Amino acid sequence: MVNSLAKHYSPLVNRTIDPLTEVTTSVGATEGIFAILQGMINEGDEVVVLEPAFDIYPAQIQMAGGICKYVALEYNDKEKIWKLDMAKLEKSINKKTKMLILNTPHNPTGKVFTRNELEDIRNIVLRHQQVTVVMDEVYEKLVYDNKKHVRFASLDGMWDRTLTVSSCGKTFSCTGWKVGWIYGSSKLIQPIMLANQWIQFCVSSPTQKAFSDIITISDQPYEGFHDYYSYISNVYEKKRNHLMESLKKGNLDPIVPEGGFFIMANTSKHTFDAQYINEPGPTGASPVSRDWGFARYLTKEIGVTPIPPSAFYCDETKHFASNLARFAFCKTDPYLQEARVRLEKLGKK
Ligand code: PMP
Numbered sequence: 616m617v618n619s620l621a622k623h624y625s626p627l628v629n630r631t632i633d634p635l636t637e638v639t640t641s642v643g644a645t646e647g648i649f650a651i652l653q654g655m656i657n658e659g660d661e662v663v664v665l666e667p668a669f670d671i672y673p674a675q676i677q678m679a680g681g682i683c684k685y686v687a688l689e690y691n692d693k694e695k696i697w698k699l700d701m702a703k704l705e706k707s708i709n710k711k712t713k714m715l716i717l718n719t720p721h722n723p724t725g726k727v728f729t730r731n732e733l734e735d736i737r738n739i740v741l742r743h744q745q746v747t748v749v750m751d752e753v754y755e756k757l758v759y760d761n762k763k764h765v766r767f768a769s770l771d772g773m774w775d776r777t778l779t780v781s782s783c784g785k786t787f788s789c790t791g792w793k794v795g796w797i798y799g800s801s802k803l804i805q806p807i808m809l810a811n812q813w814i815q816f817c818v819s820s821p822t823q824k825a826f827s828d829i830i831t832i833s834d835q836p837y838e839g840f841h842d843y844y845s846y847i848s849n850v851y852e853k854k855r856n857h858l859m860e861s862l863k864k865g866n867l868d869p870i871v872p873e874g875g876f877f878i879m880a881n882t883s884k885h886t887f888d889a890q891y892i893n894e895p896g897p898t899g900a901s902p903v904s905r906d907w908g909f910a911r912y913l914t915k916e917i918g919v920t921p922i923p924p925s926a927f928y929c930d931e932t933k934h935f936a937s938n939l940a941r942f943a944f945c946k947t948d949p950y951l952q953e954a955r956v957r958l959e960k961l962g963k964k
Contacts (some may be wrong), residue, residue, distance in 0.1 A: 616637065616640055616793075616796070616818075616824070616826055616827040616872050617634040617638040617639070617640065617796075618634045618730075618827070618885040619826075619827040619831050620632075620634070620666060620796050620830065621633065621634035621798075621829045621916055622831075623830055623834075624638075627766060627769065628668065628766055628769040628774065628798075629766050629769055630774065632798060633801065636794060636796070636801035636804060636805075637796045637798055637799065637800065637801055637804055638667075638804070639794040639796065639797050639804050639807055639808050639811065640794070640796050640817070640818040640823060641649070641663070641744050641782075641796060641797060641811070641815070642794075642795065642796070642808075642818055642820065642950055643729055643782050643784060643790075643791045643792075643795040644751060644753045644780045644781060644782040644784070644795040645671055645793075645795070645796065646782045646793070646795065646815060647688065647782070647796065647797045647807075648671065648672070648675055648716075648749065648751065648758050648780055648835040648938070649678075649814070650797075650807045650810045650811045650814055651676050651677060651778055651780070651797065651807055651810075652675050652678070652679040652681065652714075652809075653678075653753070653808055653810040653814065654712065654806035654807045654809060655714065655747065655807075655808035656679040656680065656713060657665050657680060657681075657713075658680035658681075658926055659680065659681075659682065659700045659822050659827075659844075660680070660681045660682070660711060660712075660713040660714070661681065661682045661683075661684050661709070661710060661711045661713065661948050662676045662681045662682070662683055662684065662711045662712075662713065662714045662715070662716060662784065663684045663685075663686060663689050663704070663712060663714070663715045663716070664676075664683060664684070664685060664686075664715075664716045665685075665686055665687070665699065665716075665717065665718070665721075666685040666686065666687050666688065666927065666928055666929065666932060667688065667723055667724065667906070667928055667935075667936070668716075668718075668928075669687070669718060669723075669751065669927065670926050670927060671723050672716050673929065675868075677716045677943050679813065680874055681713070682711075683715075684707050684712070685707075685929055685932065686699070686700075686703050686704050686707050687700075687703070687932065687935070688721070688724060688726065690724075690870065695870065695871065696726070697721070697724045697726040697870075699728075699732060699736075699783050700859065701735045701736070701739065704736065704739060705739045705742075708733075708739070708743050708746060710745070712743065712745065712747065713745060713945065714747050714748070714749055715736075715740070715744065715746055715747075715748050715749070715872060716749045716751065717736070717747075717748060717749070717750055717751070717767065717882050718750075718751040718752075719733075719750070719752065719754075719764070719767075719843065719869075719872065720754035720755070720758060720764065720872075720874025720875040721754075721763075721874075722754065722875055723922070723924055723927055724870070724872070724877075724879055724910075725870070725874055725875050725877055725878065726873060726931075727729040727758055727762050727764065727874040728765065729761075730765045730767070730892060732895055733765050733767050733770060733840055733901070734770060736748075736767070737767070737771070737772065737773055740773070740776055741772060745758055747776060747777070747778065747803060748767060748773070748778070749777075749778050749780065750766070750767045750768065750774065750777055750778070750779045750780065751778055751780050752764070752766070752780065752781045752836065753780070753781050753782050753784065753785050753795075753846060753937045754874050754875040754876070755786070756785075756786045756844045756847060756848060757785060757786070757819055757847070757875055757876060758873065758874040759818030759848065759851070759852040759855060759872075759873060759874060760847060760852070760873060762797075762873050762874065763872070766779065767779070768798070768799065768905050774799070774800055775800045775803075775853065777801070777803075778797055778798075778799040778803050778807070778935035779797065779798050779799060779814065780795065780796075780797050780803070781795065781796060781848020782795035782796065783795070783826050783829070783830075783875070785875075785876070785945075786813060786844070786847065787826075787829060787847075787947070788847075792822050792826070792827045793817075793818075794818060794822050825953055846915055851876055851944065851945070852947070854876075854877065854944040854951060855872060855876070855944050857944070857948075857955070858878055858942060858944040859871065860893075860955070861951070861954055861955040861958045861959075862869055862878065862942065862958060863879050864955065864958055864959045864962045865882050865917075865941070865958030865961040865962045866959075866961065866962045866964075867880040867881065867884070867885075867958075868881035868882075868883075868884070869942075869949065876943055876944050876945040876956055877941050877942065877943055877944070878941070878942045878943075878944065879924065879926055879936050879939055879940070879941050880939070880941075880942060881939060882906075882919075882938050882939065882940050883938040884907050884910075885909065885961075887908065887909065887912035887916075888912070889916045890911040891909070891915075892904075892905065893910040893912040894907035894911070897912050902936075903921065904925045904933060904936070904937060905922040905937040905938065906923035906924060906925050906937055906938070906940060907925065907937045909921075909923070910922065910923045910940060911938055913940070913961070917958070917960060917961050918957050919942075919957050919958060919961075920953050921940035921941055921942045922940070922941040922943075923936065923940065923941075924936040924939045924940065924941050925937075926950050
């Protein structure tokens with residue numbers, strides 16, 4: 616599998632990747648990130664993540680003894696984009712900062728970082744030599760509206776500073792396979808290999824072999840498209856457009872995602888019975904936050920279930936998610952059509 620990955624990524628990062636020392640496999644991206652943190656983070660090291668943040672990051676940072684520092688991605692309603700304040704990002708970095716975790720395309724916002732943004736981040740990273748960048752690029756092939764996924768590791772000077780994590784789950788619609796990988800300079804890959812000796816040891820070989828065969832043929836024409844990757848992003852772009860329309864019909868205010876397969880929508884035009892907020896949540900605490908209440912209301916009364924995005928915020932900032940809900944469009948077309956019918960009912964309430 617490492618040979619196929621080295622072959623696939625070498626042209627994408629403009630260098631010849633050594634399959635044995637610059638690529639390693641993991642049990643999905645989830646275990647890949649876990650191994651990076653276990654291999655590189657010591658008690659008290661700080662790790663910067665962008666909020667809203669995929670919820671495994673803070674949990675795994677804590678498990679490694681690290682301290683999570685958050686910088687907010689802020690939604691700019693006028694420009695209709697999620698923005699990162701570079702000054703705030705730089706301010707969050709100090710001598711204890713060991714790592715910066717970035718995710719593009721981003722879960723849950725759907726933001727795809729532009730080359731300019733990534734170059735600004737690179738300039739910050741160049742000023743802080745102790746920082747390693749972990750790029751979570753699991754949605755790398757799912758980018759829409761002719762936008763481009765830019766690999767941070769391909770930027771000038773960033774190969775030696777970056778670990779890139781990805782997996783087969785999103786691109787090949789097989790999240791249960793749990794086949795993931797990490798590529799980067801051998802100096803950065805080595806601690807992960809050492810950590811993995813004591814975690815999963817190896818990824819099951821039948822799935823490695825199967826995935827290796829898949830990635831080898833995915834560059835070939837597929838279903839009338841130049842390759843499998845253009846086919847799958849086209850499929851998801853149509854699904855995104857369909858769900859965007861359905862959410863609008865439901866009197867929700869969706870934010871267009873540029874990549875990935877989630878849509879964040881503003882739910883503030885809706886009111887619902889207080890019971891949905893007053894029922895205790897999974898920890899037994901009551902009342903739950905408004906976004907939880909809305910997710911329950913929509914599930915029980917309309918039959919469509921979003922994720923409450925407060926799960927992607929820390930305790931101090933959870934309130935930013937009060938009026939948000941995250942919807943997924945990685946569903947079959949009949950399923951999305953049924954969601955349309957149900958959301959239309961919501962719109963008429
Ligand atoms: N990173 C992000 C941003 C994700 O959204 C997910 C899955 N939800 C993962 C990593 C996990 O990937 P895998 O299934 O390969 O472990």
